[in-house]
Amino acid sequence: xxxxxxxxxxxxxxxxxxxxxxxxxxxxxxxxxxxxxxxxxxxxxxxxxxxxxxxxxxxxxxxxxxxxxxxxxxxxxxxxxxxxxxxxxxxxxxxxxxxxxxxxxxxxxxxxx
Amino acid sequence: xxxxxxxxxxxxxxxxxxxxxxxxxxxxxxxxxxxxxxxxxxxxxxxxxxxxxxxxxxxxxxxxxxxxxxxxxxxxxxxxxxxxxxxxxxxxxxxxxxxxxxxxxxxxxxxxxxxxxxxxxxxxxxxxxxxxxxxxxxxxxxxxxxxx
Numbered sequence: 329x330x331x332x333x334x335x336x337x338x339x340x341x342x343x344x345x346x347x348x349x350x351x352x353x354x355x356x357x358x359x360x361x362x363x364x365x366x367x368x369x370x371x372x373x374x375x376x377x378x379x380x381x382x383x384x385x386x387x388x389x390x391x392x393x394x395x396x397x398x399x400x401x402x403x404x405x406x407x408x409x410x411x412x413x414x415x416x417x418x419x420x421x422x423x424x425x426x427x428x429x430x431x432x433x434x435x436x437x438x439x440x441x
Numbered sequence: 442x443x444x445x446x447x448x449x450x451x452x453x454x455x456x457x458x459x460x461x462x463x464x465x466x467x468x469x470x471x472x473x474x475x476x477x478x479x480x481x482x483x484x485x486x487x488x489x490x491x492x493x494x495x496x497x498x499x500x501x502x503x504x505x506x507x508x509x510x511x512x513x514x515x516x517x518x519x520x521x522x523x524x525x526x527x528x529x530x531x532x533x534x535x536x537x538x539x540x541x542x543x544x545x546x547x548x549x550x551x552x553x554x555x556x557x558x559x560x561x562x563x564x565x566x567x568x569x570x571x572x573x574x575x576x577x578x579x580x581x582x583x584x585x586x587x588x589x
Contacts, residue, residue: 349457351448351453351456351457351458351460351485351489352453352456352485352489352492352493353453353454382460382481382482382485384482384485384486384489384554385489385556386489386554386556387487387552387556388553389549389553410470412477417557420552420556420557420560420561421556421557421560436464
C-alpha cells in the first residue's frame with residue numbers, strides 16, 4: 329500500500345491526514361508535504377495518523393524534521409494516534425516526550441498548551 | 442541451509458517487499474502473531490539501513506536478506522557490502538558533510554534505525570567490517586501442538 333496524504337484547515341490549525349505506509353520509500357512525500365505547508369505559512373500542524381498501517385524510523389525522522397521547522401516559527405506539530413503498534417515506536421525511541429500525542433483530531437485542534 | 446534467501450537492488454522501493462516476505466516466512470515458521478509486527482519493523486529498519494549504506498558508498502551489489510527457520514527459533518540476517526569504519530570511537534568529521542541543520546542526517550537516521558531494532562528485538566547482533574556489515578536477529582518459535 330502506498331502513502332495517502334490530504335490536508336484541511338480547522339481554525340488556525342492545518343490537519344494532515346496520513347494513510348498507508350510511511351517508510352524509506354514513501355517518507356519523502358510526507359517530508360515534501362510538511363515543508364510545503366510551512367513554506368506557505370501553516371505553522372500549527374496536526375498530523376492524523378489513524379490511517380497509518382506502518383511507520384519506521386525514516387518516518388519518525390520526517391516528523392522530527394517537521395517539528396523543527398514549525399518550532400522555528402513558534403508553531404506546533406501534534407500527532408493523533410490510538411494504534412498501539414505505532415505508539416510503541418514512539419515509546420521505544422523516547423519521542424513520546426517530544427511530540428504531543430492526542431487520541432482524536434478534535435482533541436489536538438483544541439489543545440493549546 | 443537458509444529457508445528463504447532474498448537479494449534485492451539497493452533501492453527504497455524494495456524494502457517493503459523484504460518486509461512482506463520476512464513476515465510471511467516468519468508466520469509460516471510459527472513466530473507468534475503478536476510478534477509479527479516487530480519482525481516486519483525490524484527487517485524494514487535493517488534493510489533501510491543497508492540500502493542507505495549501499496547508496497552513500499556507491500555499492501552496486503544487492504542487499505541480502507537470509508531467513509532461517511530452526512526448531513526453536515526464527516532468524517533473519519540482513520547483510521550489506523558497504524565498507525564500515527572501525528566501530529571504535531567516532532570518526533573525525535563524520536558529521537561534517539551532507540547534512541542540513543533541519544533534517545536528521547543519514548547517520549542520525551541510521552542510529553535511529555539501530556535504536557528501534559535494539560528496542561524491539563531481544564536477540565540481536567550487529568557486526569561490521571571492511572567488506573560489509575551484518576545484522577542478525579532472532580525470535581523464538583512457538584511449537585505447534587501435537588496432533589491427536
